[in-house]
Amino acid sequence: MKSPTPPRKKSRFSFKLPGRPVRLIVLLLLLGLSGYIYYLDVTIRDAFEGRKFALPARVYGRALEVYAGLKLTRGQFVGEMKSIGYHENPQPDQAATYKNTLNGIEFTTRDFVFGDGTQPPQHLRIEFADGKVSLLQVRGSKDADLPLLRMEPPLIGGIYPGHNEDRELVRLNQVPKMLTATLIATEDRNFYTHWGIDPRGIARALYKTVTGQRIEGGSTLTQQLVKNFFLTPERTLTRKANEALMALLLELHYSKGEILETYLNEIFLGQDANRAIHGFGLASYFYFDRPLDRLEPQEIATLVGMVKGPTVYDPRRHPDLSLKRRNVVLQIMENQHVITHAQFVVARRKPLGVVERAPAGTSPYPAFLQFVHLQLARDYREEDLHSEGLRIFTTLDPFVQHQAEEALQSRLAQIEKRHRIAADTLEGAVVVSSTQTGEIQAMVGGRDARYAGFNRAIDAQRPIGSLIKPIIYLTALEDPQHYTLITPLDDSPLVWSQPGTTDWKPNNYDRQFHGQVQLRTALAQSYNVATARLGIALGVQHILDKLPLFGIERQPPPFASSLLGAFGLSPVEVSQLYQTFADGGFRTPLRAIRTIVTADGKPLQRFPLNVEPVAPPGPVYLLTAALQGVVREGTAQSLVNWLPAEMNVAGKTGTTDDLRDSWFAGYTGDRVAVVWVGRDDNKPTGLTGASGAMTVWGEMMKNIQPEPLEPVMPEDVEMVNVGPVSGLRYDAGCKSGALLPFIKGSAPAETSPCDTSSADASAAKAEAKPGANQDTGKKNWFQRLFN
Amino acid sequence: MKNRSSWFFAPAWLLLLAGCASVVIPPPETTSPSGTQQPGEAAVIAPVPKTAMSNNRAVIALLDQAQTDNESGRREAAGSSLERALRIEPRNPWLWLELAQLRLAQGQYAQAITLAGKSNSFAGRDSLVQAANWQVIGQARVALGDTAGAEQAFKFSADLAQQAKADHDADFKLK
Numbered sequence: 001m002k003s004p005t006p007p008r009k010k011s012r013f014s015f016k017l018p019g020r021p022v023r024l025i026v027l028l029l030l031l032g033l034s035g036y037i038y039y040l041d042v043t044i045r046d047a048f049e050g051r052k053f054a055l056p057a058r059v060y061g062r063a064l065e066v067y068a069g070l071k072l073t074r075g076q077f078v079g080e081m082k083s084i085g086y087h088e089n090p091q092p093d094q095a096a097t098y099k100n101t102l103n104g105i106e107f108t109t110r111d112f113v114f115g116d117g118t119q120p121p122q123h124l125r126i127e128f129a130d131g132k133v134s135l136l137q138v139r140g141s142k143d144a145d146l147p148l149l150r151m152e153p154p155l156i157g158g159i160y161p162g163h164n165e166d167r168e169l170v171r172l173n174q175v176p177k178m179l180t181a182t183l184i185a186t187e188d189r190n191f192y193t194h195w196g197i198d199p200r201g202i203a204r205a206l207y208k209t210v211t212g213q214r215i216e217g218g219s220t221l222t223q224q225l226v227k228n229f230f231l232t233p234e235r236t237l238t239r240k241a242n243e244a245l246m247a248l249l250l251e252l253h254y255s256k257g258e259i260l261e262t263y264l265n266e267i268f269l270g271q272d273a274n275r276a277i278h279g280f281g282l283a284s285y286f287y288f289d290r291p292l293d294r295l296e297p298q299e300i301a302t303l304v305g306m307v308k309g310p311t312v313y314d315p316r317r318h319p320d321l322s323l324k325r326r327n328v329v330l331q332i333m334e335n336q337h338v339i340t341h342a343q344f345v346v347a348r349r350k351p352l353g354v355v356e357r358a359p360a361g362t363s364p365y366p367a368f369l370q371f372v373h374l375q376l377a378r379d380y381r382e383e384d385l386h387s388e389g390l391r392i393f394t395t396l397d398p399f400v401q402h403q404a405e406e407a408l409q410s411r412l413a414q415i416e417k418r419h420r421i422a423a424d425t426l427e428g429a430v431v432v433s434s435t436q437t438g439e440i441q442a443m444v445g446g447r448d449a450r451y452a453g454f455n456r457a458i459d460a461q462r463p464i465g466s467l468i469k470p471i472i473y474l475t476a477l478e479d480p481q482h483y484t485l486i487t488p489l490d491d492s493p494l495v496w497s498q499p500g501t502t503d504w505k506p507n508n509y510d511r512q513f514h515g516q517v518q519l520r521t522a523l524a525q526s527y528n529v530a531t532a533r534l535g536i537a538l539g540v541q542h543i544l545d546k547l548p549l550f551g552i553e554r555q556p557p558p559f560a561s562s563l564l565g566a567f568g569l570s571p572v573e574v575s576q577l578y579q580t581f582a583d584g585g586f587r588t589p590l591r592a593i594r595t596i597v598t599a600d601g602k603p604l605q606r607f608p609l610n611v612e613p614v615a616p617p618g619p620v621y622l623l624t625a626a627l628q629g630v631v632r633e634g635t636a637q638s639l640v641n642w643l644p645a646e647m648n649v650a651g652k653t654g655t656t657d658d659l660r661d662s663w664f665a666g667y668t669g670d671r672v673a674v675v676w677v678g679r680d681d682n683k684p685t686g687l688t689g690a691s692g693a694m695t696v697w698g699e700m701m702k703n704i705q706p707e708p709l710e711p712v713m714p715e716d717v718e719m720v721n722v723g724p725v726s727g728l729r730y731d732a733g734c735k736s737g738a739l740l741p742f743i744k745g746s747a748p749a750e751t752s753p754c755d756t757s758s759a760d761a762s763a764a765k766a767e768a769k770p771g772a773n774q775d776t777g778k779k780n781w782f783q784r785l786f787n
Numbered sequence: 788m789k790n791r792s793s794w795f796f797a798p799a800w801l802l803l804l805a806g807c808a809s810v811v812i813p814p815p816e817t818t819s820p821s822g823t824q825q826p827g828e829a830a831v832i833a834p835v836p837k838t839a840m841s842n843n844r845a846v847i848a849l850l851d852q853a854q855t856d857n858e859s860g861r862r863e864a865a866g867s868s869l870e871r872a873l874r875i876e877p878r879n880p881w882l883w884l885e886l887a888q889l890r891l892a893q894g895q896y897a898q899a900i901t902l903a904g905k906s907n908s909f910a911g912r913d914s915l916v917q918a919a920n921w922q923v924i925g926q927a928r929v930a931l932g933d934t935a936g937a938e939q940a941f942k943f944s945a946d947l948a949q950q951a952k953a954d955h956d957a958d959f960k961l962k
Contacts, residue, residue: 116864117864595867612901
């Protein structure tokens with residue numbers, strides 16, 4: 001607001017019309033100033049042209065696809081509708097309304113422009129039974145089943161040009177006449193007649209200020225627009241003069257309509273965390289959750305009232321001041337015949353009616369948005385991204401994201417309590433992706449998921465410990481002549497000398513050595529020494545050279561200690577690694593963006609998706625069986641406290657020196673997830689992979705309700721029943737033994753009768769087949785083809 | 788899980804040992820000039836009804852849409868419908884085959900080969916989908932100039948198609 005102008009300054013403007021020589025001097029001065037004016041002209045035109053259509057990119061989460069049979073509860077569906085701004089209404093026939101019924105919900109969707117076309121609004125009915133959608137119908141004179149409904153995707157953030165400015169662009173002809181009339185009546189009654197500055201307005205303002213009636217600004221809308229372009233706190237006369245000059249220049253170049261339209265889209269009307277709310281179009285949604293043309297008179301008055309001071313008259317923060325100001329504007333509206341007296345009386349009695357909304361900032365999912373930024377640079381051409389108003393459709397699933405955030409928060413608090421760790425010292429990160437498509441469904445960058453700072457899912461590179469081991473075992477299993485799941489490995493003390501580093505003496509977590517152990521057991525129990533020896537036999541460099549194939553670009557140091565994960569990776573890099581194991585050896589780059597559509601609805605060209613087979617399916621199938629052993633009988637067996645054994649989860653724990661990092665990476669039939677838990681200052685936590693990260697993983701997955709893991713058995717794999725300890729092939733019909741997958745031809749040839757007296761017999765017959773949907777006997781034509 | 792054998796009894800199920808049809812998406816013109824049968828080009832599989840590819844009506848609706856888009860040259864849109872279907876049934880080999888065929892039609896031969904391989908990894912005992920996958924692989928190899936590799940792929944395809952026919956006949960007799 002303007003401070004009262006001290007009277008002495010008035011004298012500067014009130015000198016009498018000067019004589020001829022003085023006029024000459026003034027003329028010369030004006031000539032001298034012409035360069036300056038030219039500079040101002042260029043500046044203001046640049047600003048005007050540049051801001052005229054500066055539209056942020058909108059980022060959407062995945063659109064929920066609904067169909068009969070989908071696993072979805074009524075509660076989940078209502079949550080989804082609320083997240084996209086649906087309101088309950090007893091007559092759910094307007095767009096974005098719904099009504100609960102006995103068995104389900106009746107609702108009406110909005111029209112929405114997807115990357116592949118417009119979807120019109122639909123009147124629908126959905127019903128639920130047993131945690132699934134039991135019916136999906138179009139409501140009409142005759143109801144008809146609908147095979148598939150794509151809901152509107154939730155808006156999860158924006159990417160803003162300039163200084164985090166957000167706006168919803170409106171055209172002048174979309175703006176209600178009442179709004180423009182109120183704006184002009186309140187702020188600049190001579191808008192349509194002045195030339196950018198309004199001497200009468202200034203005089204009136206000065207008069208009222210000086211006589212102490214009211215402190216009033218004399219700025220025209222044009223001047224306010226100029227001021228808004230160059231928002232600075234400074235309020236000097238020079239600045240005022242510059243603004244006035246620029247306002248005159250603007251009026252020279254542009255029509256009243258263009259200036260008004262730009263003003264309506266440009267004016268600053270509030271702050272939402274680090275996002276600036278610009279323009280009436282967005283303000284209408286931000287304060288009233290409705291488009292401009294559905295605002296009532298008192299709501300228009302509230303918004304126009306805010307122009308005078310968006311912070312002071314913020315209806316959420318200062319409702320009393322805002323209400324007073326609104327009523328002043330309503331009075332002006334009546335006086336200037338924008339509304340009738342009757343309308344005035346009704347409107348004045350109404351409450352402010354601002355919708356409750358927690359400030360969301362630029363996005364409620366900052367970690368995921370950061371990943372989107374990275375992928376924009378990776379998958380799209382720089383020049384395409386400069387076009388404005390892009391709509392970015394991403395893979396984020398708010399339901400999965402919510403479960404990941406909740407599990408991390410609640411588990412870390414419980415772990416701190418239970419392990420007597422100081423509160424709020426543990427941190428963590430979670431990445432969840434879809435197994436077969438590589439789409440990132442959730443990403444949590446820390447305990448405070450809303451904090452848009454350090455993103456541990458991407459930026460924290462922590463030693464991965466035993467999470468590296470599957471690469472070593474996969475390398476071994478790719479050589480079925482020498483390695484099967486039951487090949488004995490040596491877990492006796494090891495000293496390894498390598499030039500360039502000190503002697504390396506790996507130790508097991510339990511400080512014991514276990515002699516001869518089967519390969520699958522060494523992985524299940526995460527024996528370091530046996531694994532190190534296996535890796536050295538296969539070749540340290542040979543194994544490390546495989547990492548780029550699996551999408552790990554970082555090169556670990558070429559030392560044997562790297563075999564036990566003595567190098568850092570981020571959770572998202574670990575996700576990429578396990579994605580390939582989960583997807584049968586196909587590497588699909590993890591992705592966060594499905595498609596980008598320009599403001600006029602054209603999809604942007606992206607770099608093509610590049611699925612690559614990087615490991616043969618047979619050995620990957622065996623590895624999955626071994627990783628299921630980790631969960632069934634190894635270091636992750638307490639996962640059963642969260643997920644039933646029938647889930648057949650495959651996973652691996654990771655624990656680093658002095659218990660600094662706690663990891664768990666695992667996969668189900670449809671999802672791959674990685675959790676890291678540790679401290680930002682890298683001090684020991686006292687947690688193993690199983691006591692820390694795995695519990696977060698279990699809690700999260702329990703709530704997500706994943707599909708069980710049942711990989712299809714590749715043609716070159718067969719199931720053979722062997723003695724669990726002896727490793728000898730058992731006769732057919734043996735009730736005891738372990739049924740394990742082997743690459744055909746690699747199973748032990750030597751048979752033994754079902755020896756019920758041996759140690760083998762004490763172990764109940766266990767089946768270690770990753771899937772349960774394959775019979776083994778019948779055909780081998782595929783093998784004939786290839787052998 | 789869908790019943791993998793249900794399609795055996797679909798009335799439109801047909802197997803031809805020569806011809807130029809494909810499952811849904813036509814191969815690029817360069818590999819198969821109309822009317823001429825290339826030497827070594829193997830069994831080609833007649834259209835499989837969509838109800839045999841999935842018993843989820845949402846997936847079938849998306850397959851219909853992909854077909855419409857593809858037939859009117861909107862290949863990107865067809866791809867996006869197939870991806871939507873794959874999100875619903877990510878382990879359905881027929882959908883991966885459709886995507887492989889689309890990439891083939893788009894001239895993305897290496898991806899067509901990989902996606903057909905991925906389809907095979909979900910195919911289990913379904914020889915018919917495997918035969919179609921090897922057909923895609925063969926055509927992509929032709930386009931990439933790998934004649935020997937293509938011959939081999941067409942041979943696999945023919946054998947698998949015969950196997951599928953034998954399986955079908957056996958199942959039919961059992962009925």
